[in-house]
């Protein structure tokens with residue numbers, strides 16, 4: 001199954017079309033590291049470039065339409081579609097692939113996802129070229145299954161970690177990321 005993990009400011013802003021995330025929230029970075037440790041991740045080609053050198057024991061699959069794209073590390077994998085990423089994960093015995101963005105990849109994979117792990121940050125981001133997490137709430141397809149509030153700290157904004165599960169459509173597997181409690 002596919003699980004999307006993302007951090008969203010107000011109005012579902014997740015970053016910028018010119019690259020980068022316009023906030024620094026150590027609590028969310030720790031959460032992201034813990035939730036992705038040792039896992040297979042799906043990332044867009046632009047987000048992969050931003051995260052280069054970060055992956056460690058994680059296995060990124062890079063989504064790109066460029067047939068000649070070569071990742072920097074031989075263990076990093078490349079696919080041309082979300083379906084191919086799922087096939088590759090299954091072929092390697094990986095039951096859950098974690099989608100780490102960016103905006104284009106979240107939009108392409110939301111219809112296939114079973115779980116959303118979202119950090120909602122109480123921050124209005126005023127940038128000229130915002131990119132957003134897709135609108136998942138208006139479809140009525142998702143149920144909030146867990147929430148945890150992170151108070152403002154070290155001058156940073158308060159945030160809330162939310163886990164949304166797709167409403168049952170006949171036996172959808174449950175994400176291992178949906179098991180609480182969340183790590184501190």
Ligand SMILES: NC(=O)c1ccc[n+]([C@@H]2O[C@H](COP(=O)([O-])OP(=O)(O)OC[C@H]3O[C@@H](n4cnc5c(N)ncnc54)[C@H](OP(=O)(O)O)[C@@H]3O)[C@@H](O)[C@H]2O)c1
Nearest residue numbers: 006007015016020044045046047064065101102103104105
């Ligand atoms: N807040 C968060 O949680 C979070 C997480 C991750 C990223 N971000 C931010 O998001 C922004 C980047 O997002 P983005 O939308 O510009 O880029 P992106 O989604 O990381 O990458 C886009 C690229 O992925 C490939 N791609 C996307 N959909 C595809 C599909 N269906 N099939 C094949 N290839 C596909 C294409 O690569 P090719 O052009 O090579 O074909 C496309 O140009 C940055 O600001 C980043 O910091 C935020």
